[in-house]
Amino acid sequence: MMQKWNRLYEKYGQKVIVPCFLVILMLLAYLLMIQMTKPESFNAKLFSVAERTIRSPQTMIDTKKTEEEKTAAENSVEDVYTFNRETGQNRVALMDSFFAYISEVQGEVKEKTNKQETVSAADKVKLIKAKLSSNVSEKITASISDTMLLGLINADAKDLETVKTIVSKEVSLIMEGNIREADLNTKKVQARDDIELSNLPSQFKTTAKALASYAIVPNETFNEKETTARQKEAAASVIPEKILQGQVIVQEGQIIDRETYRQLGMLHLLDQKMPIKQYAGYALLILVLASILYFFTTKTKISRKKRQQTLMIFGVAYLFTLLLLFIVRLLEGANLNNIAFIFPASFLPVVLKILLRERYAFLGLLFISTTSLFVFQSDEASVVSSIITPFILLSGFVSIISLRDYSRRIAIFRAGFIVGLFNVFCVVFLMMINNSTILNENSLQSVFYAFIGGLGAFILALGLIPLFELLFGVLTTSRLVELANPNHPLLKRILMRAPGTYHHSMMVANLAEACADKIGANGLLVRVGCFYHDIGKTLRPPYFVENQLQGINPHDRLTPEQSRDIILAHTVDGADILRENHMPEPIVDIALEHHGTTLLKYFYLKEKEQNPDVDEASFRYPGPKPQTKETAIINIADSVEAAVRACAEPTREKIEQIIEGIIKERLLDGQFSECDLSMKELEQIRETLNQTLNGIYHQRIQYPDEKKGEN
CATH class of the missing domain: 1.10.3210 (Hypothetical protein af1432)
Structure with a gap:
């Protein structure tokens, strides 16, 4: 069987078998990553009683609540208006011009009278309207009746000056304040009331009120650009509403209302699905790790055959480690407290150091530490989720350092015992850093699991290395010593x-x-x-x-x-x-x-x-x-x-x-x-x-x- 495989590998290995094999390894690693990181599914129904306390497996922004907060912040921003002082000045000037034309018409009428020309009331009105329409505004003639105009033309100079003074003063006084479209009627009423209470002759009060009412206009305009900018600023200042990792979504025995049900759905705790971007993210993670391994290997001056052998050994060892990690995750699902510490973190570094080189052992440690970071971050708030990655990193590092003589099995076993003891020490001080209780049943379980995981990693490596040697034809020091017998x-x-x-x-x-x-x-x-x-x-x-x-x-x-x-x-x-x-x-x-x-x-x-x-x-x-x-x-x-x-x-x-x-x-x-x-x-x-x-x-x-x- 092995001879057939060797012949097949020699014929098609470099071109077909090895690339396909590596692609398959990447796909299997991706599937294991997805399986380990997808959220746990709960059989929760709307308005039913929660059978257990459900916590968020990850930190996620609640987009719906955040949008609601942003909308509320935007709506709370008042409209911005721009005050224009020149508007008031222009309206006062308009009144001055109006009375100037009245005085001008009075002069023309007087001149015609002196010439023995007859000027009727209609002619007087027509004459003033012509001047106002061409020089001031047609609207003023629409706001002031002919009777009012005729009354002003027929008034003596003293009364006309009094009307002008009171109207201009009232318009100036009112227009000094802020007037918006919504406040316009109120301001006009105020002006009319002020004129009514003035010492103006009664026959001119109605006319003065009409002129003041016409002259008063809004002097604040809506600033859409500034309003929009302030609304955007208010929305941007809103802190996103988050559902934090470990946050209780619903307590055991509580009713699952619409809001709770919505949050469970958003966290994919009802359908065991992840967002598409997370699937893509994990695919990119595997691709990045594979690229690092490839370029790391190509920098070594070895033959193409040896390079492909190295890639396959590393890939299979990493995949097997992911499988061990998956088994640990399954054990966690069986409610075994702190069972994650039994994960043989030293397995991958030990195998790679014995089969390849120490540099690959460190690279493998980087790979499995990075992977564990994503795998265990989906845990609920627990001691394990916060310290498992540094535990794996430290345990793997010590295993590489402690494994020096791997030509003898007893030396490898001794190194495993040392790593097991270090794992115990590591768990204790990590729990102390995390401010966790040390002297209780859970902590003692963690210590026991950590020791078994450290020693077991080396025992597992000893058992599987001959299989690697057989499959890939790789030589280890222990194998050479065996052959030298x-x-x-x-x-x-x-x-x-x-x-x-x-x-x-x-x-x-x-x-x-x-x-x-x-x-x-x-x-x-x-x-x-x-x-x-x-x-x-x-x-x-x-x-x-x-x-x-x-x-x-x-x-x-x-x-x-x-x-x-x-x-x-x-x-x-x-x-x-x-x-x-x-x-x-x-x-x-x-x-x-x-x-x-x-x-x-x-x-x-x-x-x-x-x-x-x-x-x-x-x-x-x-x-x-x-x-x-x-x-x-x-x-x-x-x-x-x-x-x-x-x-x-x-x-x-x-x-x-x-x-x-x-x-x-x-x-x-x-x-x-x-x-x-x-x-x-x-x-x-x-x-x-x-x-x-x-x-x-x-x-x-x-x-x-x-x-x-x-x-």
């Missing part, structure tokens, strides 16, 4: 079938591990990879020189082409054997790549003696070339160990020449063109091989013959 069946197989190869592998492992440690590569991976890199030789042990008995070489009976096929096949055969035994992919890659595409020079030259036209490519290993520093180190160490072992008397100079020659040959052949091995690191590898091999093959001190037996 001499009692491993495959190592026993090599020892029993090809003891020379076994000894050669051990020697190469010592050399390669020293080089890996020198340049900062994964020394343990190099060592274990060396143990298994030549397992393909167990199919035909005698055809490899380290397993041949002295003087017996099976290749003497074979053609160069037959020998070539046997030798070249051991890398592919080894990879197949390792895959059949479900070995991690990096170990399989080492078996396949440790010779790269190097030339099988001995048999190639032997064939060329018989066939000068032989194709050199047919005598090269199938590859691929080393893809990692670790495989490149093994490529060099493998050849160097074999060459030095074949040397009759390996002196310091000979060893240096062998190492120098092999490294130079590999460089010129382009064997390291697909891995990120630098020239500086190659020089460090050369120096380390020289030191190590000279330490192994140092010249022994020559003792006297009689003491040789003592050595």
